[in-house]
Amino acid sequence: MRFHSIPRExxxxxxxxxxxxxxxxxxxxxxxxxxxSEDHSVFHGLxxxxxxxxxxxxxxxxxGNILQPNVNIPVDRLYSGSFQLRPDFFLDFRRLxxxxxxxxxxxxxxxxxxxxxxxxxxxxxxxxxEDDWYIHEWLARVGLADNLFVSYGRENLQWGPSxxxxxxxxxxxxxxxxxxxxxxxxxxxxxxxxxxxxAWTLSLIANLDEGRQIFLFGFEPTYALKLDFTGDRxxxxxxxxxREGDKGELGAYAGWNLTDALTLHGETSVFxxxxxxxxxxxxxxxxxxxxxxxxxxxxxxxxxFSGNPDVDKYQDTEIETLLLVGGSYTFGVGGTLTxxxxxxxxxxxxxxxxxxxxxxxxxxxxxxAILRSFVNLSQDFLSGAYFPELPLFRKNYLMLQYQHxxxxxxxxxxxxxxxxLDDESGRFTSIIGFDxxxxxxxxxxxRKTFGPALSEFxxxxxxxxxxxxxxTF
Amino acid sequence: MExxxxxxxxxxxxxxxxxxxxxxxxxxxxxxxxxxxxxxxLEGVKWRVHIASTExxxxxxxxxxxKSKAYDFLAIFMAPPRVKGQKILMVSxxxxxxxxxxxxxxxxxxxxxxxxxxxxxxxxxxxxADDYETTSLxxxxxxxxxxxxxxxxxxxxxxxxxxxxxxxxxxxxxxxxAEFYTVSGKxxxxxxxxxxxxxxxQSKTQPFISKMIITDHLSGExxxxxxxxxxxxxxxxxxxxxxxLLMLG
Numbered sequence: 042m043r044f045h046s047i048p049r050e051x052x053x054x055x056x057x058x059x060x061x062x063x064x065x066x067x068x069x070x071x072x073x074x075x076x077x078s079e080d081h082s083v084f085h086g087l088x089x090x091x092x093x094x095x096x097x098x099x100x101x102x103x104x105g106n107i108l109q110p111n112v113n114i115p116v117d118r119l120y121s122g123s124f125q126l127r128p129d130f131f132l133d134f135r136r137l138x139x140x141x142x143x144x145x146x147x148x149x150x151x152x153x154x155x156x157x158x159x160x161x162x163x164x165x166x167x168x169x170x171e172d173d174w175y176i177h178e179w180l181a182r183v184g185l186a187d188n189l190f191v192s193y194g195r196e197n198l199q200w201g202p203s204x205x206x207x208x209x210x211x212x213x214x215x216x217x218x219x220x221x222x223x224x225x226x227x228x229x230x231x232x233x234x235x236x237x238x239x240a241w242t243l244s245l246i247a248n249l250d251e252g253r254q255i256f257l258f259g260f261e262p263t264y265a266l267k268l269d270f271t272g273d274r275x276x277x278x279x280x281x282x283x284r285e286g287d288k289g290e291l292g293a294y295a296g297w298n299l300t301d302a303l304t305l306h307g308e309t310s311v312f313x314x315x316x317x318x319x320x321x322x323x324x325x326x327x328x329x330x331x332x333x334x335x336x337x338x339x340x341x342x343x344x345x346f347s348g349n350p351d352v353d354k355y356q357d358t359e360i361e362t363l364l365l366v367g368g369s370y371t372f373g374v375g376g377t378l379t380x381x382x383x384x385x386x387x388x389x390x391x392x393x394x395x396x397x398x399x400x401x402x403x404x405x406x407x408x409x410a411i412l413r414s415f416v417n418l419s420q421d422f423l424s425g426a427y428f429p430e431l432p433l434f435r436k437n438y439l440m441l442q443y444q445h446x447x448x449x450x451x452x453x454x455x456x457x458x459x460x461x462l463d464d465e466s467g468r469f470t471s472i473i474g475f476d477x478x479x480x481x482x483x484x485x486x487x488r489k490t491f492g493p494a495l496s497e498f499x500x501x502x503x504x505x506x507x508x509x510x511x512x513t514f
Numbered sequence: 515m516e517x518x519x520x521x522x523x524x525x526x527x528x529x530x531x532x533x534x535x536x537x538x539x540x541x542x543x544x545x546x547x548x549x550x551x552x553x554x555x556l557e558g559v560k561w562r563v564h565i566a567s568t569e570x571x572x573x574x575x576x577x578x579x580x581k582s583k584a585y586d587f588l589a590i591f592m593a594p595p596r597v598k599g600q601k602i603l604m605v606s607x608x609x610x611x612x613x614x615x616x617x618x619x620x621x622x623x624x625x626x627x628x629x630x631x632x633x634x635x636x637x638x639x640x641x642x643a644d645d646y647e648t649t650s651l652x653x654x655x656x657x658x659x660x661x662x663x664x665x666x667x668x669x670x671x672x673x674x675x676x677x678x679x680x681x682x683x684x685x686x687x688x689x690x691x692a693e694f695y696t697v698s699g700k701x702x703x704x705x706x707x708x709x710x711x712x713x714x715x716q717s718k719t720q721p722f723i724s725k726m727i728i729t730d731h732l733s734g735e736x737x738x739x740x741x742x743x744x745x746x747x748x749x750x751x752x753x754x755x756x757x758x759l760l761m762l763g
Contacts, residue, residue: 098599100614127615129614182759184753187751187752187753188753196617197617199618199619200757201618232758234758234759239755240606242756244758269757269758271608274606275608276606298623301623301624301625301635301675302623303623371625371626373696373702373732377622446626447574447627449569450567450574450630451572476596478596479593480595481596482596513596
């Protein structure tokens with residue numbers, strides 16, 4: 042069992058809530074006791090105002106998951122489960138809005154593996170159970186005017202019309218749309234939102250802390266400007282951003298409603314590519330890979346690999362583009378069909394992919410320390426720590442999705458097939474939600490990968506099955 | 515003098531004739547505009563909608579709070595607990611769906627089903643006066659009331675339906691029945707409307723929709739009833755409809 046210290050921001054938020062709620066009610070009672078009827082009405086009014094502005098949502102979530110890794114992975118099977126209490130508190134007090142989302146989670150994980158290195162099992166901890174207590178999100182926002190708002194808090198900032206992932210978002214590419222029960226971790230942001238005109242909004246966003254997000258290469262603050270336009274049946278946004286130490290990125294998205302049933306959308310980002318050797322040494326610095334041992338084993342035979350750990354981040358790189366275009370059609374009976382295409386200019390060519398696959402194959406036959414690194418990396422991927430919807434190793438992808446909500450008023454289904462055009466691998470995802478009464482929803486989530494061995498979607502797992510339940514108190 | 519009298523008589527006759535024509539042949543657009551005003555097309559209004567739907571033998575209910583300004587609206591689901599906090603936002607005919615836990619607003623089309631026979635677009639105020647052209651206008655009756663029967667064809671992409679037959683009461687100038695047709699001419703949905711609510715707007719009291727009963731003809735005559743209550747004129751700031759401010763909470 043593991044207990045975490047209560048985060049500082051929780052104390053700040055809780056103090057703010059308590060101060061507002063308690064002070065007003067206590068003072069109101071004191072004044073009442075003193076018989077100061079005039080003041081009493083003021084404080085009573087204040088207490089009423091706070092009470093009227095307070096709201097909450099309380100959900101309990103439980104789920105279990107079986108994941109079958111692929112033959113490349115030295116783990117036979119992963120079982121996991123989680124039970125979470127998710128209260129959300131909201132307070133609107135005049136120009137102030139406070140949001141607090143504390144979480145209590147009990148997580149269980151069990152790894153099955155017969156793999157051994159020098160007579161020792163590759164997985165040291167076969168099962169673990171831990172409880173975790175944290176602030177998932179919080180926010181304090183003040184309206185300086187009817188059209189000007191400043192806020193600070195921990196959020197998972199998402200935008201854009203795409204279903205597969207969000208190319209225009211410099212903070213999160215993964216939009217969490219494949220797991221109905223999971224919550225994406227938040228980061229800490231200071232934001233200023235200025236509604237210039239009902240059709241135009243300008244946001245200044247500063248991402249100042251990593252919050253609960255995990256970074257492979259370490260966190261650096263990122264600053265973005267977001268300009269939104271909403272016009273008749275169309276909208277677009279421009280998002281220039283700059284991460285400290287990087288050269289900057291330009292994101293954009295747009296949507297058009299061609300008819301009441303047919304919509305088109307697009308999202309893109311243009312950015313400077315990063316030298317792959319630099320990324321590799323970043324992995325080493327993060328403690329994930331032992332690059333020296335890889336070198337010694339002759340595994341890093343990549344073209345252009347110099348063996349210089351201080352290689353410049355942008356050496357021999359070009360401007361890269363990530364582009365997603367798609368469209369949706371809603372049928373009269375209620376189902377919606379969506380098609381999306383992704384182009385990733387920074388993705389591997391066939392030649393690069395073959396070389397890297399060779400390295401992975403060699404890695405399975407090499408000294409224990411390297412295999413241990415690979416196991417650690419695999420565990421991180423399989424556990425979901427670095428498990429985005431689309432790993433984006435390659436250049437071209439297609440996604441076809443059919444979503445049909447409220448069949449017979451109780452059944453929600455989503456079927457999605459994501460296909461890598463370059464290596465002909467793919468993944469089928471189905472999410473079935475079933476309403477049970479007024480407070481409960483049951484979920485069944487299944488994923489199955491297809492394709493050649495060591496192709497992108499086949500690299501880590503073969504299939505996963507989840508069953509979950511969400512109860513609203 | 516005689517000439518002046520003749521001119522005045524002719525002018526008077528023209529005015530009487532023109533006025534008489536006006537009463538006999540009311541402007542279809544004006545009738546539709548008046549009917550639209552009783553279905554939410556106001557400068558800032560909020561109301562609650564209770565939706566009860568029967569599909570097969572399954573009953574479902576929703577309680578929704580709606581804030582609307584012209585044709586933009588924000589709908590927040592209040593009940594049942596399972597859907598509390600879900601939101602639908604429509605701005606300039608762009609529509610998004612949000613639910614607690616899902617951090618990204620999902621763009622949806624107005625045709626997407628809300629519950630039972632009600633589509634997301636049915637929450638929105640109507641603008642039949644501008645979104646449709648009248649292809650025929652005849653006299654008819656519904657529920658014992660004399661009506662104008664409009665045959666409306668969509669002329670803008672904003673229209674949720676391709677073709678509508680719309681019965682507007684002659685006496686009250688309110689839409690009391692509608693039939694919605696697919697492009698192929700098939701009847702797929704019909705609705706009847708009641709106006710037992712009132713709202714104060716620009717110093718005058720005007721009727722406001724109180725009930726909409728939708729029959730889904732594609733799925734075996736299932737019924738969905740939308741009941742409108744707690745309607746009031748309210749100042750709705752632009753921030754209410756800003757996605758950047760809506761996602762958290």
